[in-house]
Amino acid sequence: MKKMKALLLDHHRPLSFTIMHRFLLKLSSSSTNPLRNSKFQRLILPSLNLFASGSPPPPSANPYSADSFRKSRAFSSKSRALGVRCISSEAGREAIEYDVVIIGAGPAGLSAAIRLKQLCQEKNTDLSVCVVEKGAEVGGHVISGNVFEPLALDELLPHWRQEQAPIEVAASSDKFWFLTKDRAIPLPSPFDNKGNYIISLSQLVRWLGGKAEELGIEIYPGFSASEVLYNASDEVVGIATKDMGISKDGSKKETFQPGVDIKGRVTLFAEGCRGSLSEKIIKKYKLREEVNAQHQTYALGIKEVWEIDESKHNPGEVIHALGWPLDPKTYGGSFLYHMNDRQVALGLVVALNYKNPFLNPYEEFQKLKHHPAIKRILEGGTVLQYGARTLNEGGFQSIPYPVFPGGAIIGCSAGFLNVPKIKGTHTAMKSGMLAAEAAFGALHEGSNMNTYWDSLRGSWVWKELYAARNYRPAFEYGLIPGLAVSAMEHYVLKGKVPFTLKHGKADHEATDLARKCKPIEYPKPDGVLSFDVPTSLYRSNTNHDHDQPSHLRLKDPKIPEKVNLPEYGAPESRYCPARVYEYVEDEEGKPKLQINAQNCLHCKACDIKDPKQNIEWTVPEGGGGPAYSVM
Amino acid sequence: MKILVAVKRVVDYAVKIRVKPDKTGVDTQNVKMSMNPFCEIALEEALRIKEAGFAKEVVAVSIGPSQCVDTLRTGLAMGADRGIHVEASYSFLPLTIAKILKSLADVENPGLIFLGKQAIDDDCNQTGQMVAALLGWPQATFASKVVLDKDKQSATVDREVDEGLETLSVDLPAVITTDLRLNQPRYATLPNIMKAKSKPIKKMTLEDLKVDIKSDIEIVEVTEPPKRKSGVIVSSVDELIYKLKNEAHVV
Numbered sequence: 001m002k003k004m005k006a007l008l009l010d011h012h013r014p015l016s017f018t019i020m021h022r023f024l025l026k027l028s029s030s031s032t033n034p035l036r037n038s039k040f041q042r043l044i045l046p047s048l049n050l051f052a053s054g055s056p057p058p059p060s061a062n063p064y065s066a067d068s069f070r071k072s073r074a075f076s077s078k079s080r081a082l083g084v085r086c087i088s089s090e091a092g093r094e095a096i097e098y099d100v101v102i103i104g105a106g107p108a109g110l111s112a113a114i115r116l117k118q119l120c121q122e123k124n125t126d127l128s129v130c131v132v133e134k135g136a137e138v139g140g141h142v143i144s145g146n147v148f149e150p151l152a153l154d155e156l157l158p159h160w161r162q163e164q165a166p167i168e169v170a171a172s173s174d175k176f177w178f179l180t181k182d183r184a185i186p187l188p189s190p191f192d193n194k195g196n197y198i199i200s201l202s203q204l205v206r207w208l209g210g211k212a213e214e215l216g217i218e219i220y221p222g223f224s225a226s227e228v229l230y231n232a233s234d235e236v237v238g239i240a241t242k243d244m245g246i247s248k249d250g251s252k253k254e255t256f257q258p259g260v261d262i263k264g265r266v267t268l269f270a271e272g273c274r275g276s277l278s279e280k281i282i283k284k285y286k287l288r289e290e291v292n293a294q295h296q297t298y299a300l301g302i303k304e305v306w307e308i309d310e311s312k313h314n315p316g317e318v319i320h321a322l323g324w325p326l327d328p329k330t331y332g333g334s335f336l337y338h339m340n341d342r343q344v345a346l347g348l349v350v351a352l353n354y355k356n357p358f359l360n361p362y363e364e365f366q367k368l369k370h371h372p373a374i375k376r377i378l379e380g381g382t383v384l385q386y387g388a389r390t391l392n393e394g395g396f397q398s399i400p401y402p403v404f405p406g407g408a409i410i411g412c413s414a415g416f417l418n419v420p421k422i423k424g425t426h427t428a429m430k431s432g433m434l435a436a437e438a439a440f441g442a443l444h445e446g447s448n449m450n451t452y453w454d455s456l457r458g459s460w461v462w463k464e465l466y467a468a469r470n471y472r473p474a475f476e477y478g479l480i481p482g483l484a485v486s487a488m489e490h491y492v493l494k495g496k497v498p499f500t501l502k503h504g505k506a507d508h509e510a511t512d513l514a515r516k517c518k519p520i521e522y523p524k525p526d527g528v529l530s531f532d533v534p535t536s537l538y539r540s541n542t543n544h545d546h547d548q549p550s551h552l553r554l555k556d557p558k559i560p561e562k563v564n565l566p567e568y569g570a571p572e573s574r575y576c577p578a579r580v581y582e583y584v585e586d587e588e589g590k591p592k593l594q595i596n597a598q599n600c601l602h603c604k605a606c607d608i609k610d611p612k613q614n615i616e617w618t619v620p621e622g623g624g625g626p627a628y629s630v631m
Numbered sequence: 632m633k634i635l636v637a638v639k640r641v642v643d644y645a646v647k648i649r650v651k652p653d654k655t656g657v658d659t660q661n662v663k664m665s666m667n668p669f670c671e672i673a674l675e676e677a678l679r680i681k682e683a684g685f686a687k688e689v690v691a692v693s694i695g696p697s698q699c700v701d702t703l704r705t706g707l708a709m710g711a712d713r714g715i716h717v718e719a720s721y722s723f724l725p726l727t728i729a730k731i732l733k734s735l736a737d738v739e740n741p742g743l744i745f746l747g748k749q750a751i752d753d754d755c756n757q758t759g760q761m762v763a764a765l766l767g768w769p770q771a772t773f774a775s776k777v778v779l780d781k782d783k784q785s786a787t788v789d790r791e792v793d794e795g796l797e798t799l800s801v802d803l804p805a806v807i808t809t810d811l812r813l814n815q816p817r818y819a820t821l822p823n824i825m826k827a828k829s830k831p832i833k834k835m836t837l838e839d840l841k842v843d844i845k846s847d848i849e850i851v852e853v854t855e856p857p858k859r860k861s862g863v864i865v866s867s868v869d870e871l872i873y874k875l876k877n878e879a880h881v882v
Binding site: 244 | 645646647649661662663665817819821822824825
């Protein structure tokens with residue numbers, strides 16, 4: 001590293017090299033080891049270590065009788081016969097037990113479940129697997145670009161091509177544009193999507209759900225996991241689903257049903273980006289500190305699926321764009337993918353470390369659609385669906401230690417998205433598969449969940465994310481330096497440098513004060529290409545039972561009016577793509593925050609971007625939220 | 632007494648629908664489907680009657696493609712004892728449904744048939760009435776309150792009508808269709824969903840029920856309602872009268 005520094009300093013130094021010099025000075029001192037600090041403290045998983053003995057119980061004993069459940073608090077290695085289920089009642093809540101409980105029926109969760117059952121079939125045994133999903137249907141909360149790399153799917157279900165998987169449109173071209181207000185300047189594409197497919201991830205997840213059910217996996221959509229369950233040794237033993245039928249004032253309605261404890265010998269969290277329970281687990285067990293990981297950074301993606309004119313439709317075409325409407329200081333870009341059935345997926349991704357609190361990602365997306373190059377594709381078409389979701393941009397630097405006592409975190413809840421490729425589905429699926437293999441080993445062969453961490457680091461997921469680690473952080477220095485580093489990484493370095501760039505401030509800390517920034521005037525929607533939020537929201541099919549307490553909690557209810565509004569210009573009323581947060585006048589004419597929780601798209605932007613981290617996103621009653629079907 | 636409840640699988644009420652480009656109907660591909668809300672209310676009432684001890688068994692029936700089994704499973708999870716799925720490859724109009732339900736009633740001999748007052752996809756509000764007529768049974772539609780009298784084998788039903796509330800007494804067996812204010816349907820809890828997996832769903836075909844499905848009605852075209860035209864601001868009363876007389880032709 002010193003040699004490289006010397007090399008640069010000796011040369012005649014143009015501006016680009018000065019900037020490069022600044023990069024090198026900002027390097028993290030502990031990041032010289034690409035595998036990070038391998039001398040991390042091993043997490044002790046005492047209960048799972050009992051599996052070392054691994055012998056089945058004597059046939060006469062019933063290991064899951066209420067009696068033995070009360071006696072043995074830690075889990076035992078006893079395998080049990082298929083279908084034996086214990087429903088015991090403790091403290092008024094029913095408890096149902098499984099070998100493995102998975103929270104989230106997304107690509108990671110379903111891949112883990114399927115892999116578990118495959119391993120059972122291979123070793124001629126069985127494990128009971130339960131997947132809980134807060135969406136009303138599997139796939140209902142799934143939204144993604146998506147140009148799908150089938151690498152993990154080839155490993156998981158090698159015959160997917162013969163099994164009517166909704167993967168049909170092969171990517172045929174990779175266009176890359178730099179947008180100015182009026183022009184689209186073609187640039188050499190940094191992407192190579194040969195062999196990839198343009199899909200609706202919602203449709204693929206539905207298909208995966210069908211495959212999972214065929215294997216005997218129990219999937220329960222419409223149930224949100226609201227609480228992590230711990231045993232006396234502070235190990236995770238499962239989750240509790242949210243009570244249903246509580247009125248807005250907190251009282252129990254006629255239809256009140258208490259939640260159910262779903263206990264697992266292993267619990268896997270696959271809640272997606274900024275999972276509400278995953279975040280709690282990461283904090284509680286200090287999983288980032290464990291491996292000296294940086295904080296996670298995020299972007300907000302806003303997407304529409306359009307049905308366009310046949311003459312403009314070119315299935316397989318992949319377009320990515322940088323530049324307009326975002327300013328050079330704001331990281332982000334747009335995408336337009338041609339699916340089949342005359343459908344195109346169109347979206348804008350805005351990094352949430354933007355500085356100007358007046359930025360409104362939704363309105364920026366509406367502007368994008370008026371760009372001549374985009375407009376000519378959309379004209380004459382209609383919008384089928386709308387949606388939004390945050391995604392991880394932290395990459396390699398932000399991966400926490402994903403194993404905790406009692407289970408592990410998989411998929412985007414941990415954060416395996418490859419930012420320069422803008423793909424996270426294949427790595428999420430692979431992480432689920434690796435966690436499943438570790439869980440199977442722990443439950444069946446007496447090994448340890450830590451093998452998940454080891455297998456992750458030995459897998460192509462790690463290699464890929466390591467090679468991609470410096471692209472995004474380089475943009476901390478601006479658009480041009482970022483592009484320069486990207487080009488260097490892509491064509492020359494490919495991550496083979498001895499340093500790892502650090503992320504800048506956390507997203508919520510990056511927001512400047514309103515008085516330092518210029519308000520942005522956004523044009524009114526024209527109702528043909530651009531729309532107001534309520535119109536778009538209707539197309540997300542989002543809904544929640546209105547008579548329930550707001551699932552968006554304010555840690556301090558006074559902060560919105562005391563801090564958010566006066567100092568930051570109420571950014572939550574601008575970045576929320578569902579108009580959940582509005583400031584209205586109360587009886588005295590003073591502005592008051594109104595939370596329209598019913599509109600929520602479950603994107604988690606507020607949980608991430610609120611300057612004082614005062615907004616906490618928690619799960620609403622199961623079944624609520626968007627109903628994506630082609631996203 | 633056995634209670635038969637007809638439940639329909641319809642497009643979920645919160646989903647934005649659109650008409651198919653060929654105008655043959657509403658696009659239901661890749662669209663979230665749920666149990667018709669009024670059917671949920673009907674099922675809930677039947678379950679409450681059973682829990683009060685007036686009925687022994689609640690049977691849920693659904694007519695349609697294989698996905699109707701999902702709707703029936705939801706019904707079983709709410710508490711129905713068994714389900715009947717009448718296989719049908721396309722959606723039938725109310726008279727055909729009524730004929731099928733009549734055939735089923737002849738087989739099952741229920742003391743009460745509960746239906747939702749209408750389905751939210753077609754808003755027909757016909758099936759319950761037609762079933763009662765075909766069976767020759769009394770009917771109480773738009774029920775907002777149902778009270779059973781076991782000894783007299785009758786039901787006192789409050790009906791929501793345009794003029795207010797009407798109270799009817801119907802002798803059993805009878806057909807009751809449910810309105811919004813009758814009850815709040817219960818949630819299907821996780822343990823009940825699990826138990827429902829082992830409850831039986833009987834598959835029946837139209838041949839089994841000997842129903843003639845030939846319909847006298849054919850849907851010719853489905854279009855979106857015309858877009859609302861924007862209003863015009865008039866500058867004087869004279870202009871208003873002129874427009875009302877000569878353009879709108881209402882004066």
